[in-house]
Amino acid sequence: METTMKSPNSLHARRRRDLSSFSSAGSGTPDRPSYSPTNSTYTSSSSYSKSNSEKNPVKIAARTFAGAFIACFSPPEKVETNSNNSLSSLSHSADAPSDASAGSGNERRRSGIYTTSNKSTRTKEPEIVKFSVDEIYKATKNFSPSLKIGQGGFGTVYKARLQDGNLVAIKRAKKSVHDKNSGAEFRTEVRTLEKVEHLNLVKLYGYLEQGDERIIVVEYVPNGTLREHLDCVDGNILGFAARLDIAIDVAHAVTYLHMYIDHPIIHRDIKSSNILLTENLRAKVADFGFAKLAANTEAGETHVSTQVKGTAGYLDPEYLQTYQLTEKSDVYSFGVLLVELVTGRRPIETKHEYKERITVRWAMKKFTEGDAILTMDPRLERSAAANLAIEKILELALQCLAPTRRSRPSMRKSAELLWSIRKDYRELLASDHSSDSESSNTTIREE
Numbered sequence: 001m002e003t004t005m006k007s008p009n010s011l012h013a014r015r016r017r018d019l020s021s022f023s024s025a026g027s028g029t030p031d032r033p034s035y036s037p038t039n040s041t042y043t044s045s046s047s048y049s050k051s052n053s054e055k056n057p058v059k060i061a062a063r064t065f066a067g068a069f070i071a072c073f074s075p076p077e078k079v080e081t082n083s084n085n086s087l088s089s090l091s092h093s094a095d096a097p098s099d100a101s102a103g104s105g106n107e108r109r110r111s112g113i114y115t116t117s118n119k120s121t122r123t124k125e126p127e128i129v130k131f132s133v134d135e136i137y138k139a140t141k142n143f144s145p146s147l148k149i150g151q152g153g154f155g156t157v158y159k160a161r162l163q164d165g166n167l168v169a170i171k172r173a174k175k176s177v178h179d180k181n182s183g184a185e186f187r188t189e190v191r192t193l194e195k196v197e198h199l200n201l202v203k204l205y206g207y208l209e210q211g212d213e214r215i216i217v218v219e220y221v222p223n224g225t226l227r228e229h230l231d232c233v234d235g236n237i238l239g240f241a242a243r244l245d246i247a248i249d250v251a252h253a254v255t256y257l258h259m260y261i262d263h264p265i266i267h268r269d270i271k272s273s274n275i276l277l278t279e280n281l282r283a284k285v286a287d288f289g290f291a292k293l294a295a296n297t298e299a300g301e302t303h304v305s306t307q308v309k310g311t312a313g314y315l316d317p318e319y320l321q322t323y324q325l326t327e328k329s330d331v332y333s334f335g336v337l338l339v340e341l342v343t344g345r346r347p348i349e350t351k352h353e354y355k356e357r358i359t360v361r362w363a364m365k366k367f368t369e370g371d372a373i374l375t376m377d378p379r380l381e382r383s384a385a386a387n388l389a390i391e392k393i394l395e396l397a398l399q400c401l402a403p404t405r406r407s408r409p410s411m412r413k414s415a416e417l418l419w420s421i422r423k424d425y426r427e428l429l430a431s432d433h434s435s436d437s438e439s440s441n442t443t444i445r446e447e
C-alpha cells in the first residue's frame with residue numbers, strides 16, 4: 001500500500017477539482033504544424049560548467065549524438081532578449097494544500113533548510129522534514145546494497161521504511177560529485193519538491209544535508225517506471241487504456257507545475273524513466289533535479305536563459321538552439337512521451353534501421369502519410385477505438401513536437417485534448433462491446 005495516498009474520497013475530490021479547473025473553452029484544434037525532424041540528443045551548454053547530471057554516462061553519450069543532429073536545426077526567426085531568473089529568487093511558498101495548513105512546519109521549511117539537528121522535527125502530519133543522519137542510516141540499514149533500488153545521475157536510490165512505518169525512497173547524492181554544482185542541483189530538487197503537492201507528482205518527505213551527505217527522502221512509488229512497463233520487464237503488456245490514463249496523469253502533473261503554483265516550474269526532464277507508477281498504474285512524475293522556475297510573465301519575461309539540460313531524445317530543439325527555456329520545452333518532451341506510449345519504442349532506437357532510429361521522426365512521418373496505425377505498439381490489442389485514439393494522440397504529439405514553441409499547445413490544452421480522446425475511446429469501446437454481445441446473442445438465438 002502506498003504510504004502517501006490519500007483516502008479514495010479525497011483523491012476523487014482532488015481529481016474533480018483538477019478537472020473543474022480546466023475549461024473546455026478554446027479547445028479547438030490548432031492548425032496542424034508541419035513536422036520537421038529536429039528531435040535531437042544534446043545535453044551540452046553554452047558557457048556554463050558541467051553539472052553532475054551531465055557526468056551521467058547516458059547524458060555524456062547524448063552529447064555524442066548532438067553533432068549528428070544539431071545540423072538539422074534551422075535558426076529561429078527571432079532571438080529573444082535574455083532575462084535572469086535565478087533560483088535564489090525563490091522565497092515564496094506555493095499555495096498547495098499542504099502549505100495552507102502546515103503552520104509551524106511551514107516556518108521551518110522557509111527558514112535555513114540546509115542545517116540539520118540530530119533529532120528530526122517531525123509531527124504527525126506529513127511535512128518537509130529535516131532528517132538526522134542516524135535516522136537515515138537506520139532506515140537504510142547503513143545504505144545496505146540489498147535496499148538499493150536504482151541509480152541515477154544524482155546518486156543511488158534506496159527503498160526504506162521510516163520509524164513511523166512509511167515506505168520511502170531515499171536518494172543519496174554521489175560523494176564523488178559533491179562539488180558546487182551538485183549542491184546546487186540538490187537545493188534545486190529540495191526547493192522545488194517542497195513547493196509542490198499533487199497526486200501525480202512524487203511527494204517530498206524530507207532531506208538531509210550534513211557534511212558530505214546530501215539526501216532527499218521522497219514518497220516510494222512501488223510499481224517501477226513507465227519505461228520498464230513499456231519494455232514489459234515484468235512480462236505484462238501495458239494496455240492501451242492504461243497508457244492513455246498515464247498520459248493524462250502526466251499532463252495533469254505538468255499543467256499543475258506550469259499553471260497552479262505561485263511561480264511556475266518547468267520540469268525540464270519529462271521522460272518515461274521519470275514517470276513512476278503506482279500499483280493501480282497511475283502515474284507520478286519524479287526527478288525534479290533539473291527543474292527550473294519559469295519566467296515571471298507578470299514582469300514581462302518570456303523565457304529563462306539557461307544551461308541546456310535534459311535527456312537525449314526529449315530535448316526541445318528551440319531550447320537547444322537558443323538556450324531559452326519556457327514551459328513549451330516540457331510540452332515538446334511530452335510530445336516525445338506520447339509517441340513512446342503509442343509505439344512502445346524508446347525515443348532513440350539504435351538497433352532499428354536508420355530511418356526508424358529517431359522514433360518521433362519515424363512516427364510523425366507515418367502519421368502525416370496517413371499510416372498512424374502502423375506505429376502502434378505491436379503488442380497492443382487492436383480495436384477500432386484504439387485505432388481512432390492513436391490517430392488523435394499522434395495528431396496531438398505532432399502539435400507538441402512543433403519546431404517552434406509558439407506553435408505548440410499548452411500543457412493544459414494537451415490535457416483537455418487527451419480527455420476528449422479518452423472519452424471518445426471509452427464510448428467507442430463500449431459501443432463495440434455492446435454490438436459484439438448483441439451479435440453473439442443473435443447467434444445464440446439463431447442456433
Ligand SMILES: Nc1ncnc2c1ncn2[C@@H]1O[C@H](COP(=O)(O)OP(=O)(O)OP(=O)(O)O)[C@@H](O)[C@H]1O
Nearest residue numbers: 149150151152153154157169218219220221273287
Ligand atoms: N520515489 C521512488 N520510488 C520508487 N523508485 C524510485 C523512486 N525514485 C527513484 N526510483 C528508482 O530509482 C531509479 C533511479 O532514479 P533517479 O531519479 O535517481 O535517476 P534517473 O531518473 O533514473 O536518472 P537521471 O539521472 O538520468 O534522471 C529510478 O529509475 C527508479 O527505478
